[in-house]
Amino acid sequence: MKELVSILDGNTFLVSDRRGDVEPSLDFPTGLFAFDTRFLSTWLLLIDGERLHALSIDDAESHRTRYFLVPGEPTHFLDAKVSVIRSRAISGDLSEELTVLNHSGQEMSFTVRMEMASDFADIFEIKDTQRKKGHNTAAPGENSLRLTYRRDAFHRETTITSSAAAQVDRRGMTFPIMIGPHGEWTTRLTVNVVIYGARGQDVRSLLPFAGSRTTAAIEAEHAEFVARAPKLGCDCEPMAGAYRRSLTDLAALRYESIALGVRLMAAGLPWFMTLFGRDSIFTSLQVLPFVPELIPPTLTMLAGLQGHRVDDFRDEEPGKILHELRYGESAGFEEQPHSPYYGAADSTALFVILLDEYERWTGDVELVKRLEFSVRAALTWIDTYGDLLGTGYVWYQTRNPKIGLENQCWKDSWDAICYSDGRLPSFPRATCELQGYAYDAKLRGARLARLCWNDPVYADRLEREAAELKERFNRDFWLPDKEYYALALDSDGSPVDALTSNIGHLLWSGIVDDSRAQRVAEHLLGPRLFSGWGVRTLADDQGRYNPIGYHVGTVWPFDNSIIAWGLWKYGLREEAGRICESMFAASRYFFGRLPEAFAGYERDLTDYPVEYPTACSPQAWSAGTPLLLLRVMLGLEPQGEHLIIDPYVPAGMGRVELLDIPGRWGRVDALGRSRDEGPRRPD
Incomplete structure (x- = not known):
């Protein structure tokens, strides 16, 4: 190319x-x-x-x-x-x-x-x-x-x-x-x-912003966007470059929806310059501590287009959050189902997770109250249409076998979900991270019900269901002989045993038993999954492994940012730091702009990360990756009206200083230093 x-x-x-x-x-x-x-x-x-x-x-x-x-x-x-x-x-x-x-x-x-x-x-x-x-x-x-x-x-x-x-x-x-x-x-x-x-x-x-504007107006708008974000001071030049590049790319990727005329974040250039449920939600989670004003339009748009009927052509179901919205000719004449298309089994739970995380950061209870119906509908979808087989898990199988997506998780290419020997499982499928998202969504929904909707009975029910799901999941998905969680269950309920990066998302969701978290981390940072530049999507000894295969061996920056966040949540700070270091080291070879994906080659084999042939660049959740990694390194976590700051900066990265972090507390500053640095000399 x-x-x-x-x-x-x-x-x-x-x-x-x-x-x-x-x-x-x-x-x-x-x-x-x-x-x-x-x-x-x-x-x-x-x-x-x-x-x-x-x-x-x-x-x-x-x-x-x-x-x-x-x-x-x-x-x-x-x-x-x-x-x-x-x-x-x-x-x-x-x-x-x-x-x-x-x-x-x-x-x-x-x-x-x-x-x-x-x-x-x-x-x-x-x-x-x-x-x-x-x-x-x-x-x-x-x-x-x-x-x-x-x-x-x-x-x-x-x-x-x-x-x-x-x-x-x-x-x-x-x-x-x-x-x-x-x-x-x-x-x-x-x-x-x-x-x-x-x-x-x-x-x-x-539309206020979509028509012709002067380049000076665009530059002023982009500069204002960057100026509103926290100011980063650091000794690590790749980190500083990646942060600057991320903010400018996020500013450029904003677009206006014809449907509602609101400003949204496009998923990525060139293929995905539109609203994607999953991509938009993950990007929102990444950028929330930096530019929280991006989140309400996304949540409002997704709620406004939430599924309300059963439509096989669009994979639509009541309560389901969309996968993708398109405006072109093929969507308009229903030659493609993207007006919108609902073929995603994860965006519905992620919608609930994002709303709760947004409230925890901003204290915006009014938005939570406005979206109460949508959140309840989303949680109902998890237990009804999402549970295709009535087993208490979220499954997926397209209603549109001609042109619907086969895989409706974030790894949505045709061969992404496979057994360790390379065989493909039957449908429906229940991938492991979908269960983690559902678990997290129930706990967060319970919090919102108790805090904002004055419904403790509903909150108690959701917490009970989450506990039952966690117990059931750790029984059915854990592979004792391999000591990691199965990628999925097939239609017979048998484990799909490939070793993948999906287990890192389980840490982020909190569904992993504490006793197993360290073993999961060892797999993620072990030689089969960790290339030195990041965690591969599929381990290098699996049947379908391909270092330049879209979801079967490449390294995805967004994926790694969620994994680092998950490791941090379980207190595995050194392991999270290794991923942070590898991502920032890789970013310097892309002039600060992390691509959608890059090859899973070993770091000592190539000496630099090799870009995936048709990677989107810029891409929203890759642009959001450096921001989430900064949150992880500085240990930023909202707690009531305060922001907890508990830094763990990887060795060799020196000083990291983030000023004016916005939230319900106003604006605060955070400072961290590498553990290998001596005490700071007086000025």
């Missing part, structure tokens, strides 16, 4: 190659996208019929990029008489300033050509290259090209205009130019996208 460059502003993003060009791709979604539709599928620059090559790229900011280019092959660079600068920015729409510079001492003529096209592909059509069912037209105008797609009421449009005179045809624009000695020529190309609503208006115009 070619190295790609992306820029984004909320709902709109562009992915190109390192020359700034966009060509139709069968394996990756390059192009200009907004709300799950590709508005540019070709954006290709030629000078005198030649492609250009990149000398350098300035992509330090998420919403704009500059490319420094020359025509011809690399061997001709030293003799280049002309160079090109492409400066582009996204602020609702796309703007690109194209500058051609003549470096010779005489006047020169050039033919500048920009190839332009839009296939208006739905995000789900990119890999499948499905034939469009609507009508696509191109209409040249004076220095402008209008590209339109219609299918019944589905209407999308791309309009491209040039500030300089252009020869316009249906496939792009041509600029015959003359440039004087050491002179330059410039044009500004503006790409406007329109998402027509039922009344013929651009629906983005109804």
Whole structure:
């Protein structure tokens, strides 16, 4: 796969190659996208019929990029008489300033050509290259090209205009130019996208942030977001870089929902620029101590779209929290069930967990009261539709066998749930972490019922059910001969015995018996699961292990942050610190931006982490990982109206100082130091 460059502003993003060009791709979604539709599928620059090559790229900011280019092959660079600068920015729409510079001492003529096209592909059509069912037209105008797609009421449009005179045809624009000695020529190309609503208006115009804005306004908004977060001072440069990068990426990943017009966090670029139940909840848990204002819109949106009926097509059930919400053509015409789709067995319990954690940090009882019905419905789902076999466990099996997700846990690829020898279990399946989430949700629901809803009877019942679930789980999922918890139960109730990172989520949920926590930690940090860069999704001696397999051997930063949190909860601070150290060490090789996943190769084999081939970057729960790891190292835990600070900083990381941590206590500071450091010298 070619190295790609992306820029984004909320709902709109562009992915190109390192020359700034966009060509139709069968394996990756390059192009200009907004709300799950590709508005540019070709954006290709030629000078005198030649492609250009990149000398350098300035992509330090998420919403704009500059490319420094020359025509011809690399061997001709030293003799280049002309160079090109492409400066582009996204602020609702796309703007690109194209500058051609003549470096010779005489006047020169050039033919500048920009190839332009839009296939208006739905995000789900990119890999499948499905034939469009609507009508696509191109209409040249004076220095402008209008590209339109219609299918019944589905209407999308791309309009491209040039500030300089252009020869316009249906496939792009041509600029015959003359440039004087050491002179330059410039044009500004503006790409406007329109998402027509039922009344013929651009629906983005109804959203406060989704339309066109100046780059200065975007930069000011991002700066304000970062400024509201706690200030980090530390001796570990990779930690400082990862923290800065995380905050800027989280600022850029915010988008507005067409449905309710609220600001939400997209899951990741390029595949997941929309609301995901699981991803949004985990990201919210990670960022809660830093930017708590992100959480109420997410909880409110998820509650508003909570399942209320049985719908086999969408895997919807009463009380169930959605998996994914899409706005594209295939969802609109019900060729995909994502309007929204409910194929996740974990998001419902996680919804309850997030609301309780949010109240513990902020004291926002009013939100808990407003969402009481949704929380009760979610807890009811766990015991009814979630318990497919009536065994007291949460199971999953899609209601839509044609296009529904087979695996409805966070490891949702087809081969992620397997026996140690590589065989795949039958459906329905009950993965171990689902039971941990259900256990935690019941305890947290009991707390909310007692504290906010004045219902001690309901609280007592939930606590009793949680205790019974913990006892039952530790009996049925523990593998005495292997001394770890099974990945899942198959449809016969037999253990699926693969050794995976899922057992770390069990520590986070609290369902692990105290007597077994140390053994679980030894597996997580042992050579089969721990690569040196982090905990692998699947142990390296298992039948399906593949260090570059999506969920069968890669290392996921988000996964590791939850595991570190779980180790911390059981008092295993040194073990949690090893994961923190490995993640921050890995982040320096990605310029501070942890990707969705990277390969599970041993640290001493590669000396640096190898990125997964099609990893999302930036991705929300990877961006949230450094924040949660900081919470773990500083031992931050709300207790009543106070914040407990109990730091354990891994050796070699020095001083970690986090100022102005927001919460129900106002704002407080936290300081930690490596255990290997001596006493602080007086200033």
